Amino acid sequence: MRQTGGLLQWGVENPIKRAMLKLLSCLLIAAIPFTANALPSSSAVPGGVLVLPLTSAKTTAPHVSFRGKRALVVRDNGKWVALVGLPLSLTPGQYDLSVNNAMKKFRVVSKKYPEQRITIKDTRKVEPNPDDMQRINSEQPKIDIAKNIFRDTQEVDLKLQLPADGPLSSRFGLRRIFNGQPRNPHAGLDIAIPTGTRVMSAANGKVIDTGDYFFNGNTVFVDHGQGLITMYCHLSEINVNIGDVVTKGQPLALSGMTGRVSGPHLHWSVIMNGTMIDPEIFVKAREE
Numbered sequence: 001m002r003q004t005g006g007l008l009q010w011g012v013e014n015p016i017k018r019a020m021l022k023l024l025s026c027l028l029i030a031a032i033p034f035t036a037n038a039l040p041s042s043s044a045v046p047g048g049v050l051v052l053p054l055t056s057a058k059t060t061a062p063h064v065s066f067r068g069k070r071a072l073v074v075r076d077n078g079k080w081v082a083l084v085g086l087p088l089s090l091t092p093g094q095y096d097l098s099v100n101n102a103m104k105k106f107r108v109v110s111k112k113y114p115e116q117r118i119t120i121k122d123t124r125k126v127e128p129n130p131d132d133m134q135r136i137n138s139e140q141p142k143i144d145i146a147k148n149i150f151r152d153t154q155e156v157d158l159k160l161q162l163p164a165d166g167p168l169s170s171r172f173g174l175r176r177i178f179n180g181q182p183r184n185p186h187a188g189l190d191i192a193i194p195t196g197t198r199v200m201s202a203a204n205g206k207v208i209d210t211g212d213y214f215f216n217g218n219t220v221f222v223d224h225g226q227g228l229i230t231m232y233c234h235l236s237e238i239n240v241n242i243g244d245v246v247t248k249g250q251p252l253a254l255s256g257m258t259g260r261v262s263g264p265h266l267h268w269s270v271i272m273n274g275t276m277i278d279p280e281i282f283v284k285a286r287e288e
Helices: 017-028 130-147 280-287
Strands: 002-004 008-011 049-053 065-066 072-076 081-087 094-099 104-107 115-118 175-178 189-191 198-200 206-214 217-223 228-238 251-255 266-272 273-275
Touching: 065 081, 081 094, 081 266, 081 273, 130 206, 189 217, 206 228, 206 280, 217 251
Parallel strands: 115 175
Antiparallel strands: 002 008, 049 081, 065 094, 072 081, 094 104, 189 266, 198 251, 206 217, 217 228, 228 251, 228 266, 266 273
């Protein structure tokens, strides 16, 4: 071992040097965002998730956005990959994705969702009166803020856990008709469980909002990083507070039938880049 210019120099065969190089490599890998598990399959359909490998070899994550909203980017097998939520309202065709301010084109193909007819006893939940509309309009900005939070994180767990054990009833994308009147498509996944069933966090995250909303009833929003948000609705009881850090599987609330419902169940939504997407995309990735 010799000292040159204030730095210790070792031969390649030196075991101390090998150990330090190994440690440095581990530290560099730890500094790069990564997926905690396998990526979901790409589903470039309305309500789906575009999974797009990127060519950038930089150690810093590329800046990706769609329609002005930042998208999730992770490191997978040494390459950067963007995951972009695609709105249900998209029509089939070609779209532009911004990657470091350069445009990358992709194509959305059509998907036909089934129709569902539901009877609601509380007709005000179908035809709100003026006071109800005032409440709905005052609640919407708060919901929009929660849906569009983007928090930079290095680790993003993409293998989400179903928040409750029970039969899956209304699936994502259903064209819903309440009391004979067409309404917005179903933007989540319903789990048919009785009132009082434990509702658990789908992944590690932070509670960013709770509240009682006209349509959603008692609701919890959890931020999992990089614009990945989960929403739990129609709860009978909320057991967390805004700012709480939660772990995957941790109880958040008890299920119920608050808000616009025809019976007790949990409505679970998954949001990416401010867009409601099919939760089963991530549940299936968990099962693979």
